[in-house]
Every structure is written in structure tokens, then in C-alpha cells.
Amino acid sequence: MKKVLGVDIGGTKIRLGVVNETGKVLSDTTIPTILPLYPYLEEQVLKMIENFPDISGIGIGTRGMVDAKTGVVTFETELEGWQGTPVKAQLEAATSLRVEINNDANCAALAEGRLGVAKDYERVVCLTVGTKLGGGFVFGGNVENGVHGGAGEVGHLILYPHGLLCGCGRQGCSEQYVSGTALKRLIDEENVIDPNTGELVIAHNLFRLASSGLPSAVTVRERFLSDFAIVISNLQAVLDMDCVVIGGGVADSADDWWEGLLAKVEPLKLKPFEIKRASFGNEAGMLGAAMLVMDDTI
Template sequence: MKKILGIDIGGTKIRLGVVKENGEVLADKKIPTKLPLYPYLEEQVLKVMTEFPDLSGIGIGTRGMVDAKTGVVTFETELEGWQGTPVKAQLEAATGLRVEINNDANCAALAEAKIGAAANFQKVVCLTIGTKLGGGFVFDGQVMNGTHGGAGEVGHLILYPNGLVCGCGRPGCSEQYVSGTALSRLIQEENVIDPETGQLAIPQNLFRLATNGHTSAIVVRERFLSDFAVVISTLQAVLDMDCVVVGGGVSDSADDWWENLLAKVESLKLSPLELKRATFGNEAGMLGAAMLIIDRVN
């Protein structure tokens, strides 16, 4: 069974995993992200290849926007020097292996669509609620990249015209209302005080407080989930997917809000739609990166 090196590149750490075709992880290594990124990445990959000389290919998921065809990082502002890097061409030349690269959210979506929560569905949207709001579309087993590698930028759907200014410079983007950052802002706006600490609640505890009947926490929960349901409904009107997978850090508290979200989506959806909680956590990006290659080396 073929072995693939899956790599997930984040702002602070890089995860490298040797993955078999069935998704079994043979090795898993985490290293800090260092700049300049490309020579450091190549060095680490070559080290893995000395331990696993029978690798069949390398799949990479990275933050930022990627031209999946050329393998060039087209937009990334926080990893200095990474934007414009022809990762695919350089790493293929260095290793002699096939290399595929895509956005990290797309990779997470691919993992869920291939071997995770949406393995039995054909048209899958994966939404990741972390510090920001990410998305990935996998239709018929293939990542939808868009012309410039920007498909799946769900966090930049305009949810409230003339609303809060986003980091992208436009007003009203959905990640200003549906994200961990948004949850922190809503907690401040509604002055949600945790009775156990006497301090402002932290996002991790917000939904538990709401479940326990905390009035202002309930207000935040309703605002947050109502906006999230609108995002899902809007995506359905455009994509007509059959499954939405929800993951990311905020989903760790889903036991306290999942049924509320289902009820809100039910009242807005245009046709049958399954909502699933993500199977994979932090390993989704690495697994999905490997999936970029697996179908192409058989």
C-alpha cells in the first residue's frame, strides 16, 4: 500500500505525517514554523525521506491562497516570503516525487469528504470555525479551487452590508460574525459575566453558560447561531450540497449548541441537507494534504 507525506503548514507550526492510502498514519511529526519557509520545508521533507525512502508523493496544505494547478502560493500576508513561492516545482525538483499543494481548509474538507464525516456524500461543504471562518468545497471527490484558488473563502461572504470592517478591508464579512473572534466580541457587547469567576466569560464556556440558562449568554448564542445558519442557507442556495461538515476549535463545544443550530438551519434550508460534526480535529489538514496525492499515484 502506497505511502504519502502529508504536510499541514500553519502560522506557528508545521505537521508532517506519513499516511497510507486508507488514511492510516504511520508517522506524525510537529515542528515550529520557521522563516524563510521554503528552504526549511525542503530540509524537513528530505529528512523524512531518509526514514521513509518509499514515499509515493507529497501533499501540502497551507494557509493562504494557492494556484493548485501551478503549485504557487498566490496570496499569504503573514508568512513573510511565502507568497509567490513555486512550491510544487521546487519541491518536485528537490525530491523527484510528485507534489500537490492546496489551501489548508480545502485539505481539511478533502479529509472529511474522503474518509471522515462525509465519506458517503457527493457534494460536501466543510466549514471550520476557529479564530476565523474557513471553508472548503469537495464535489465528487475533487476540491473546487476556483480560478484564482479562492473558492471556499466562506469567511468573506458579505453577511451584513456596511457592517464591521474585515481584515480583508471590506465591511460585513461573515467571519466578523461567525468565528471565535466574533464570539469574543459578542461576549463583550453583551457583557456576559461568568458567575464562577466574576469576569467576562471566555468563548470556550459561553455555550455551557447558555445551556445553564445564563440570560446574556443565551443572547450571544442566538445571535451567533442565527448568523451561522444564514451562512449555511446561503451556501445551499448557491451550491446545493448534500452535506455540511462543521469543524474547528469552536466546534469543540458543539454538545452545547448543535441541536440549536440544526433547528435554525431547518427553518431556512431549501431542500434536504445533512449537517455533520467533523470526524477529524487538528490532524484534518495533514490527512487531507495526503489525500491530494493518493488518487493521483494509483
């Protein structure tokens, strides 16, 4: 049975997994992210190949913007020295194996679209709500990269023209309103005090306190979910998807806000579509990276 290596590169850690064609993880290793990433990444990949010499390809998911055709990281400001790295060419030369690289949110979307909760849908939008807001599109089982590798940058849809300044240099981007960072700002603005500690509530507990009826927490929840629903509605107007998958760190508290989001999205729908919770959690990026080289269709 075919085996490939999936690599998920994050800001603090890198996950490497050997995966077979059914999506089963045969080996899983997590290492710290050490800069510069190259040649460190090459060294770690070669170690995995030594242990699994029958690996037939290497898929890599990474932060930042990627030109999937050339295999070059075209934009990444937080991993110093990573931007501009021709990852595909360098790793193929070092390993003599096929290498594909894509954005980590695209990889997470591919995992859900190929193996997860959206495997029976044709047009899938995956949203990762963590520190920032990420997105990935999988149509017909394949990642939609766009011409420059920039498709799926949902966090940079402008939600409020002339709004808050975003790290990209523009104003009003959706990730300034729908993300873990946005929740922290809203908590501060509404002065949401946790009655158990007497201090500002941490974002992870915000929705639980809203469910208990704390007025300031309810205000933050409603602002957050209303903006989230608009983002989803705008995506439907452009993409006409049949499934939206939601994951990321903020989704860990979804038991306390899921039904509220569905209620806000429903009247905004132009056509029916499903909204589902992601099934793979932190494993999604590594699994999706493996799927990049599982066949020749990506």
C-alpha cells in the same frame, strides 16, 4: 501499499504525516513554524523522506490562497515571505517526487469527503470555525478550487453589507460574525460575566454558560447561531450540497450548541441536506494534504 507525505502548515506549527492509501497514519511529527518557510520546509521534508524512502508523493495544505495548478501561494499576509513561493516547483526539483499544494481548509474538506463523515455524499461543504471562518468544497471526491484558487472562501461572503471591517479590506464578511474572534467581540458587547470568576467569560465557556441559562450568554449564543444558520443557508442556495461538515476550534464546544444550530437551519433549507460534525479534528489538514497525491484525480 502506497505511502505519501501529508504536510499541514499553520501559523505556529507544521504537522508532517506519512499516510497509506487507507488513511492510516504511519508516522506523525509536529515541528514549529519557522520563517522564512522556504528552505526550512524543504529541509524538513527531506528528513522525512530519508526515514521513509518509499514515499511516492507529497501533499501540502497551507494557510492562505493557493493556485493549485501552478503550486504557488498567491495570497498569505501572516506568514512573512510565503506569498508568491512556487512551492510545487521547488519541492519537486528537490525531491524528484510529485508535489501538490492546496489551502488547508480545502485539505480538511478533502479528508472528511474522502475518509470521514461525508465519504458517502456527492457534494460536501466543510466549514472550519476557528479564529476565523474557513471553508472547503469537495464535489465528487475532488476539491473545487475555482479559477484562481479562491473557491471556498466562505469567511469572506458578505453577511452584513456595510458591516464590520474585515481584514480583507471589505465590510460585513461572515467571519466577522461567525468565528472565535466574533464570539470574543460579542462577549464584550453583551458584557458576559462568568459567575465563577467575576470576569468576562472566555469563548470556550460561553456556550456552557448559555446552556445553564445565563441571559447575556444566551443572547450571544442566539446571535451567533442565527448568523451561522444564514451562512449555511446561503451556501445551499448557491451550491445545492447534500452534506455540510462543521469543524474547527469552536466546534469543540458543539455539545452545547449543536441542536440549536440545527433548529435554526431547518426552516431555512431549500432542499434536504445533512449537517455533520467533523471526525478528524486537528488531523484533518494533514490527512487531506496526503489525499492530494494519493491518486491522479485531484
